[in-house]
Amino acid sequence: MKFLHTSDLHIGIKLYDYSLYEDQKHILNQIVDIAEREDVDVILLSGDIYDKSVASEEAVSLLDEFISDIYSRGIKVCAISGNHDSADRISFGDRIMDSAGIHFSHTYDGTIKKVVINDKYGDVNIYLFPFIKPTNVRTRYPEDEINNYTEAVSIALRNTDIDFSQRNILLCHQYVAGSITCDSENVTIGGLDNVDSEVFNGFDYVALGHVHSPQIIGGNENIRYSGTPLKYSVSEVRQIKSVIIGEISQKGNISLNKVELTPLRDMITIKGKLSEILDGEFYEKINRECYINIILTDEEENHFAVSEIRKIYPRFLKISYDNTRSNFYSEAEVFSDSSSKTPLELISELYLTQNGMDMTPKQQEALSAMIEEIWEVK
Ligand SMILES: [Mn+2]
Structure with missing residues (x-):
């Protein structure tokens, strides 16, 4: 079979x-x-x-x-x-x-x-x-x-x-x-x-x-x-x-x-300075029928980038930046791994940060009940 x-x-x-x-x-x-x-x-x-x-x-x-x-x-x-x-x-x-x-x-x-x-x-x-x-x-x-x-x-x-x-x-x-x-x-x-x-x-x-x-x-x-x-x-x-x-x-x-499997249009990433990716010599080598994820390396974020990019890449998906600022944030602790923590742990941490003290057992109990209801864990 x-x-x-x-x-x-x-x-x-x-x-x-x-x-x-x-x-x-x-x-x-x-x-x-x-x-x-x-x-x-x-x-x-x-x-x-x-x-x-x-x-x-x-x-x-x-x-x-x-x-x-x-x-x-x-x-x-x-x-x-x-x-x-x-x-x-x-x-x-x-x-x-x-x-x-x-x-x-x-x-x-x-x-x-x-x-x-x-x-x-x-x-x-x-x-x-x-x-x-x-x-x-x-x-x-x-x-x-x-x-x-x-x-x-x-x-x-x-x-x-x-x-x-x-x-x-x-x-x-x-x-x-x-x-x-x-x-x-x-x-x-x-x-x-x-x-x-x-x-x-x-x-x-x-x-x-x-x-x-x-x-x-x-x-x-x-x-x-x-x-x-x-x-x-x-x-x-x-x-x-x-x-x-x-x-x-x-x-x-x-x-x-x-x-x-071979898709009708693939999804690809292109990376470079805005002026580079808008340049014919660059984009003529790209299959512009694809869904395109763009990473810009410019230090200055350009607010007109989207409309310029759309003219050349009809199926562009999103723009993100890879520069000194984005590198600083990705190294910072604000993006520490949250996927290994339970919702209760995450909310407890937020509560502590905002209020400078831990939740009371009663608050924790109420929160647990809500989490169970929302995610139907039980
Ligand atoms: Mn699914």
Whole structure:
């Protein structure tokens, strides 16, 4: 059984106000072509199908075209909803489409949809586990103690009838502890929504979505984020996007390969003085169809830079400066690493700075309750 794993399509997303419709159409066509060329049985879409829970008409019709194209080439689809999707809207018509080999997850109701694909070695079970918050699992299993995302995912899986002597693939859209994030995700400060990768023990392959950089988790080749098919933030400018092609024969025998994707328009960074990058000799060597991130090295910040740059680079994304001043600030402690601190620690530090004293235990308690409510950590 052969599969193609991708995730975080974010159909309908805008990049600094630029519509990516043409870019997404191009990359989705390419994914279907790769799937056909590699002769895969199924395409796995690990969540964040759309960018918005109420997707635009244009986004819906693009997904419709994509799915119909896959279907017409005799390939199956297994897809789950991510945190950007509406689980209910993604599940529309799922029971009817199942018979066509197009499988979408249903809203989490205490059960996880199982799709079986058969080959000469027997059954491969594919579990479509949509993005969940602990509260979604707690409502279904009130007797179980669920204090965090790890316990929520673990209890949801434990309440699923899985025969680990067979071959099993899991689609899941969560932050797995140890993953490296980039700017196009909604990161929860302090990693409150981290899931420990041990909850996935026993699966032959875990097709992850949520994190936008392709990566292997905890040194286990079989637990992977495919990453997005396109660069959705400047922090991804140096990445090469890809899809994963996997082939599973007997139990425990799986081979995985990356196939690189070629975007319609790439995202690149150019760096120099404003006068240089506005000079024909410089810009004629640049593919100005690209989405361009600009770093200016001028000591003086020029307020007319944007309008001048826009005339030459129609898809420029943003300007930042690399000069004595920016270097001074990046070395200063004001930008000390905040990602490893919990929201409570960060707010406590701010309180101390502003008030010259620590919060009282009562204040801390009230703040903790608010944090738990906002992030639904419990
Ligand atoms: Mn995403």
